[in-house]
Amino acid sequence: MTYILDTAPWINAVTLPHVFPERVRRMLEAPEKKGLCTISLLETAILHRLRRLEFEGTLREFFAVGLASNLQLLELTPAIAATTNELPDDFPGDPFDRTIVATAAALNLRLITADPAIRDAKACEVEYYPFRPSRSHRR
Secondary structure, three states: OOEEEEEHHHHHHHHHHHHHHHHHOOOOHHOOOOEEEHHHHHHHHHHOOOOOOOOOOOOOHHHHHOOOOEOOOOOEEEHHHHHHHHOOOOOOOOOHHHHHHHHHHHHHEEEEOOOOOHHHHHHOEEEOOOOOHHHHHOO
16 A cells, blocks of 8 residues: 545545546556545544535445445554654644544555645645635535
């Protein structure tokens, strides 16, 4: 495994796959498994409950479709939890972002993200792509 997905790219891969640049689309379509933090499931559920993420069907159906691809769920471990406290002082305080970046750093994975704050923090290896979501898919 080389890559881990931030929550927004995972959601976009399910709901808006056409928004990815060709280089990122090739990474996502490659047969090699990609990691996804289990915390991304909780973040997605919260975004959906707050109506900041809308899609057809139920949340359970979204998860079934989104997890049916070449993804491997990555659990929170003591090492990853400790790594969240080792991120730079100026790293954003969002616990989801901190956990995802710490997972990428602890497991030496390259994080696919559209978040410029994560890219600029340089706390892990990043494959960045710019994206401005529509209102119904806003993170």
